[in-house]
Amino acid sequence: MNDFLATLIRGLGSGSIYALLALGFVIIYKSMRVISFAQPAFMMAGATLVSHLVLRMDFWLALLVALLLTGLLGAGVERLALRPMIGKPVFVIAIITLGVDIVIRTVVNSFIGLDIRQMADPWGLRQLTVFGLTIDQRHLATLVATLLVVAALFAFYRYSRMGLAMRAASYDQEVALAQGISVGRVFSLSWALAAMLAALAGVFLSTGIGLEQNLWLTALKALPVIILGGLDSLGGAVVAGLAIGVVEALVGSYGGRVSPIFGGDFFLVVPYLLMLAVLLVRPYGLFGTREVERI
Numbered sequence: 001m002n003d004f005l006a007t008l009i010r011g012l013g014s015g016s017i018y019a020l021l022a023l024g025f026v027i028i029y030k031s032m033r034v035i036s037f038a039q040p041a042f043m044m045a046g047a048t049l050v051s052h053l054v055l056r057m058d059f060w061l062a063l064l065v066a067l068l069l070t071g072l073l074g075a076g077v078e079r080l081a082l083r084p085m086i087g088k089p090v091f092v093i094a095i096i097t098l099g100v101d102i103v104i105r106t107v108v109n110s111f112i113g114l115d116i117r118q119m120a121d122p123w124g125l126r127q128l129t130v131f132g133l134t135i136d137q138r139h140l141a142t143l144v145a146t147l148l149v150v151a152a153l154f155a156f157y158r159y160s161r162m163g164l165a166m167r168a169a170s171y172d173q174e175v176a177l178a179q180g181i182s183v184g185r186v187f188s189l190s191w192a193l194a195a196m197l198a199a200l201a202g203v204f205l206s207t208g209i210g211l212e213q214n215l216w217l218t219a220l221k222a223l224p225v226i227i228l229g230g231l232d233s234l235g236g237a238v239v240a241g242l243a244i245g246v247v248e249a250l251v252g253s254y255g256g257r258v259s260p261i262f263g264g265d266f267f268l269v270v271p272y273l274l275m276l277a278v279l280l281v282r283p284y285g286l287f288g289t290r291e292v293e294r295i
Contacts, residue, residue: 002132002133002134003253005133006133006134006135007249007250007253007254008246008249008250009135009136009139009140009143010136010139010249011242011245011246011247011248011249011250012139012143012242012245012246013136013138013139013140013142013143013245014139014245014248014249015241015242015243015244015245015246015248016142016143016145016146016147016204016241016242016245017142017146017201017204017205017218017241017245018201018221018222018225018241018242018244018245018271019146019150019225019237019238019240019241019242019245020146020149020197020198020200020201020204020241021039021043021197021198021201021219021221021222021225021241022222022225022226022229022237022238022240022241023150023153023194023197023234023237023238024036024039024042024193024194024195024197024198024222025039025194025222025223025226025231025237026226026229026231026232026233026234026236026237027190027193027194027197027234028190028191028194029226029231029232030166030170030190030232030234031166031169031170031186031187031190032082032093032187032190033090034090034093034094034097035094035097035226035231036094036097036191036194037094037097037098037101038074038077038097038098038100038101038104039101039194039198039219039222040101040105040198040216040217040219040220041100041101041102041103041104041105041108041216042070042073042074042104042194042195042198042199042202043198043199043201043202043205043215043216043219044104044105044108044109044112044202044211044215044216045070045073045104045108045195045199045202046066046067046070046195046196046198046199046200046202046203047066047119047199047202047203047205047206047211047215048108048111048112048117048211049062049065049066049069049070049199050062050063050066050119050199050203050206051112051117051118051119051120051206051211052111053065053066054119054120055120059119059120059121059122063200063203066199066203067196067199067200068196070195070196070198070199071192071193071195071196071199072192073104073195074191074192074193074194074195074196075188075189075191075192075195077100077191077195078187078188078190078191078192079188081096081100082096082097082187082191083184083187105216109213112211112212112213114213115212116209116210116211116212117206117210117211117212118210118211119203119206119207119208119210119211121138121203121206121207121208123136123137123138123141123207123208124137124138124207124208128140136208138204138207138208141204141207142204142207145200145204146238149197149200150238153193153234154234157234162185162189165181165182165185165186166186166189166190168181169181169183169186170232198219201219202215205218221244221271222241223275224240224244224271224272224274224275225237225240225241225244225271226240226285227275227278227279227285228240228243228244228274228275228278228285228286229241229285229286229287229288230284230285230286230287230288230289231284231285231288232288232289233285233287233288233289235287236285236286236287236288239286239287240285240286240287244270244271244274247270247274248267248268248270248271249267251266251267251270252267255267
């Protein structure tokens with residue numbers, strides 16, 4: 001039983017990282033109706049900033065500074081690379097975000113180097129034992145931090161003036177403009193928030209195991225998450241991220257006992273199999289808005 005609970009918590013920890021990444025995808029999609037492929041780059045940029053800043057300051061201060069700088073980077077990318085593309089076909093903007101991802105990651109890789117960079121985080125690989133249950137502190141910290149961030153994000157969207165403006169712009173940009181809402185500011189803030197969420201995910205992903213150049217591949221698992229949860233559903237991104245993390249952990253721990261087919265690295269393809277299954281049955285996701293086109 002303890003082994004199952006430990007696996008469950010490990011899955012929730014991994015799923016929290018997927019949820020943070022997926023939230024960034026959803027925020028940008030809701031504001032601009034385009035999928036941003038630059039999230040892996042923001043994730044790596046934020047984690048790399050923290051790994052350098054911790055050499056000069058406390059971890060928590062380094063994390064705060066890195067989040068702010070990554071947010072500014074996201075807003076800058078939107079203003080310089082994407083704002084001029086407003087009105088262009090969606091696939092053109094998506095290709096531009098892919099180019100932005102490649103450029104940023106190329107620059108970031110020069111600061112990472114060929115060796116694994118340690119984050120100097122407060123958890124590392126230390127474990128916590130509660131009622132005989134052994135838990136990695138980093139997984140528990142990731143889950144708690146994600147829940148706090150999600151609660152703050154939902155409160156921002158529901159109660160703040162800018163959050164309400166972002167919700168209005170996501171429904172109808174022309175109506176929002178007519179009501180005096182600056183859609184440009186909404187776009188910039190959306191990219192800044194998405195970049196900060198990706199950076200936070202990158203930091204938690206790097207804790208304990210270190211930071212290396214190929215870590216960005218983990219961000220691709222956010223794509224099955226947003227397909228499962230729904231492209232325009234913030235709540236769906238959280239639920240789907242946690243669910244995929246748990247399923248992935250359970251398959252990795254117990255799949256080999258069920259059948260040799262599910263052993264080894266089979267758990268790595270589980271998110272994509274779930275994505276294919278959802279696309280076949282419910283293309284708009286479990287919590288996404290169903291679009292009806294009248295002909």
